[in-house]
Amino acid sequence: MTYYLAIDQGTHASRACLFDEAGELVCAYTKKIKIRRINDSHIEQDANEIINSVNEVVAKLLREAGTQHSIVACGIAIQRSSVVAWKKDGTPISPVLSWQDTRGKQQLLELRKHETEIQQLSGLALSAHYGASKLNCLLNTARRQNTAMDTLRLSPLISYLLFHILDDSPYIIDHSNAQRTQLFDLKKLSWSRRLTELFQVPVQTLPDCVPVLQNPATPHGKLAGTDIPVTAICGDQNAAIFGAGLLMPETALVNFGTGAFVLRLLTHYRASEKQLTGIACSDNNTVQYVREATINGAASALTWLEKKHQVNNILEQLPAWLTEAGLNNGLNKARQPPLFINTVGGLGSPWWHSNIEAKFIESEFIKSSNPLNKMQADRATTDLSAQAVAVVESIVFMVCINLEIMQREQTLSSLRVSGGLSQLDGLCQRLADLSGVRIERMKLPEATARGVAWLAAGKPDGWSNVELDVFKPAISPALAKRYAMFSATLPY
Missing domain, CATH: 3.30.420.40 (ATPase, nucleotide binding domain)
Structure with missing residues (x-):
């Protein structure tokens, strides 16, 4: 029997789940994490607490399941649009600004005249929930701390997590999470020079962009201290689309969590004025786009x-x-x-x-x-x-x-x-x-985890x-x- 490990790092908890080759949940371990609501716009988490929670649930699963030698791949899903500032040695210099944090909304007032261009490039409506304006706030934090620019890293939480749990400490981000920064060119699949200039985020501080999927022979990396290749990385809502395998275009998914998200796979790229366009999945040759609607208050x-x-x-x-x-x-x-x-x-x-x-x-x-x-x-x-x-x-x-x-x-x-x-x-x-x-x-008690496990398993x-x-x-x-x-x- 072969097994697949899924790591689901969410807003309120980190989970490690083990699935067998038929997609059945074998075991799961959860560690709750704290969230600080300073006020309506300042919502933070502790970066080290998140890393420790992931390490704890993974270690417990590997120890108690006793199947490490049979785990052939790992997938990682994470809360999207949460960001953190840190040094290249892995030391955080800020709290994690939650996806619910909107402290960057003042900058958006100055960008309203560019909102059509921003949505055409990024696929996202101009909103302080996405990473760009928060990364700009973190840049200002780094400057106040006199952090050297050549050591500064401004990234979504996924990049910080991968640096700490993969064996070679890469500085990377998958396409689906990169897109939620509002700095990513949805068609070129790379950081947009125009968007980084508009939001005033230095492109040299951002991680390298990689596809959602890699094959086991050339994975994103291996979990530190193991031989388990990480073959899938994506946002949590993106993973939930695949909780029951491939979702047909005539079926939409509504995932009710902290927020509610309506997602439908697209047969080809199409822009939308009122809703979002994102990346459900990508590999070295193809991209699967998704239409998304967001309800922040669920x-x-x-x-x-x-x-x-x-x-x-x-x-x-x-x-x-x-x-x-x-x-x-x-x-x-x-x-x-x-x-x-x-x-x-x-x-x-x-x-x-x-x-x-x-x-x-x-x-x-x-x-x-x-x-x-x-x-x-x-x-x-x-x-x-x-x-x-x-x-x-x-x-x-x-x-x-x-x-x-x-x-x-x-x-x-x-x-x-x-x-x-x-x-x-x-x-x-x-x-x-x-x-x-x-x-x-x-x-399915763990739709997000099962979805990223399905991707890691090769669909x-x-x-x-x-x-x-x-x-x-x-x-x-x-x-x-x-x-x-x-x-x-x-x-x-």
């Missing part, structure tokens, strides 16, 4: 609500609340959930706004065709259960708005869903009812047979009415 929006009400058990109660609200289905107007203007983390696609306050509003107060200008009318119920349902529905509403845009390119026949919040039946059924397509929930055919929970569309007039009101409240 699980993080529920965390926001818990903080607002000073509770910590919303997820435990949500299934019952969602069921009760669904059974009500408009029969009792007084018990209808409010609308939640979900701007937690900033509005992602297709709006790309960062300065709108998150609010609950009752539907009867929506009178304007553009109520974005009337967000001060916060007269909604303060009931926790109703607000929790409204948060979940806001996530579903934003996913559906993005699906409507995505289907202008190609009709979708089904949606695959994964991630923690996908375990909410009430969320999945609402998504089916509003989208009008079949929802397939993968019974074997047999990994597509996964168990699914299916949710079929039904008619829900009250939900459809709330969706129409939400869409009118947030025009794009």
Whole structure:
């Protein structure tokens, strides 16, 4: 029996997972990591804590699984758009600025006149969530510390991780993670001189760009202290696309984590004005492009609500609340959930706004065709259960708005869903009812890890047979009415 190791370094935890040649999960180990929310725009993590967490789970897996000699390849997936400044000896000189960190947004005000050019080159809408503006902030940090430019490295977290866990300490980055910096030319597959000039990030401080995939004979490197070749490196959402093997173009994936991400593989490169274009996979000869929509407030929006009400058990109660609200289905107007203007983390696609306050509003107060200008009318119920349902529905509403845009390119026949919040039946059924397509929930506890393991294994055919929970569309007039009101409240 041969095995494949997957390392999944996420926002809240690092995981090491072992899969057999049929794609079955053999064992997994997790180490939680801390995240510091200094304020709404400054969100940090500790670089050394992340490295130590990865080393710990990998060492535990190799020690307790006892199959190191049979592990033929390793894949690494990581949180995207998180960045760090460090010296070439591997010493960090800054915290990790999370993908949720938006401290660089001031620089973007000066770049608005270039936003069309920036999106055409990078595939990304101008946003402080991506790496470029944060790397510029880190450059200023390095200058204040008088760090010599010839020793300075400004990079996404993946490059820092690879330096510390691969045997030859390379300074590299895969195409999928490089693209999330907003400094990468999506067509040329290299750093863009124009983008690095616009964002004022010295290209000599950036890592070398490499394909997502390498073959075992010429891997990205070997895990330090082992003979295990690393043959796949990519962003976590990119890996999740392949959690059940190859995803067909008529099927999209919605991955519900800290944020929610809607992804669909493209048959060829196509730009999009309202959504993102990225790289799902690449090797030395080919590139697989992906269309992506981003909702910043998914699980993080529920965390926001818990903080607002000073509770910590919303997820435990949500299934019952969602069921009760669904059974009500408009029969009792007084018990209808409010609308939640979900701007937690900033509005992602297709709006790309960062300065709108998150609010609950009752539907009867929506009178304007553009109520974005009337967000001060916060007269909604303060009931926790109703607000929790409204948060979940806001996530579903934003996913559906993005699906409507995505289907202008190609009709979708089904949606695959994964991630923690996908375990909410009430969320999945609402998504089916509003989208009008079949929802397939993968019974995969580690979709991201399995996806990068599948890539590392060379894309074997047999990994597509996964168990699914299916949710079929039904008619829900009250939900459809709330969706129409939400869409009118947030025009794009």
